[in-house]
Amino acid sequence: KxxxxxxxxxxxxxxxxxxxINCSYSVGISALHWLQQHPGGGIVSLFMxxxxxxxxxxxxxxxxxxxxxxxxxxxxxxxxxxxVYICAVSDYGGATNKLIFGTGTLLAVQP
Amino acid sequence: GEEVAQTPKHxxxxxxxxxxxxxAPIKGHxxxxxxxxVLKNEFKFLISFQNENVFDETGMPKxxxxxxxxxxxxxxxxxxxxxxxxxxxxxxxxxxxxxxEANYGYTFGSGTRLxxx
Numbered sequence: 001k002x003x004x005x006x007x008x009x010x011x012x013x014x015x016x017x018x019x020x021i022n023c024s025y026s027v028g029i030s031a032l033h034w035l036q037q038h039p040g041g042g043i044v045s046l047f048m049x050x051x052x053x054x055x056x057x058x059x060x061x062x063x064x065x066x067x068x069x070x071x072x073x074x075x076x077x078x079x080x081x082x083x084v085y086i087c088a089v090s091d092y093g094g095a096t097n098k099l100i101f102g103t104g105t106l107l108a109v110q111p
Numbered sequence: 112g113e114e115v116a117q118t119p120k121h122x123x124x125x126x127x128x129x130x131x132x133x134x135a136p137i138k139g140h141x142x143x144x145x146x147x148x149v150l151k152n153e154f155k156f157l158i159s160f161q162n163e164n165v166f167d168e169t170g171m172p173k174x175x176x177x178x179x180x181x182x183x184x185x186x187x188x189x190x191x192x193x194x195x196x197x198x199x200x201x202x203x204x205x206x207x208x209x210x211x212e213a214n215y216g217y218t219f220g221s222g223t224r225l226x227x228x
Contacts, residue, residue: 041221045218086154
């Protein structure tokens, strides 16, 4: 069993829909990252959080440390949001330690 | 600069040849990480540095892989005698811990796609 599990693996949505991607982890962590990888391959760090909730534009990330669960929400989805979204955790040290990656969620937003 | 610069973007090597990849971290970032993405979403940690010192090398295949981060030079990842299974995208990332804040996010480079034929 992977230490970081994501669901769903694939997600297709219509433009404008509210999207949720879930991440569960089994290790103790100091921080959880949400990453975005576009078809061209580049990786963008969307959020790093260790508690509560963060918001950036149409993206919201939440984490529940007790339940070892995080969610990434996209409001008013747009075709340009189509990408692979990856959850990754640091088991200690936050930004100084290696990441353990989930298997990713492939999101396709159709116009 | 404000980006992690990886070169080259693409590298093709015959089996048994050497491959060398480069990464220039963001200026002021003390930590550098190398990851290997083999299949679509399978990332493997290779090695990390704190400045020019190896911080964590638990993911490095010691036999053929080596890495350095020297002062005033890009960091490098070298693979001796490449094998077909080394074909992957190699990502570099850098990070910094800010005073008074335990965590500061990663910035990834755009990756080097290594194809071993």
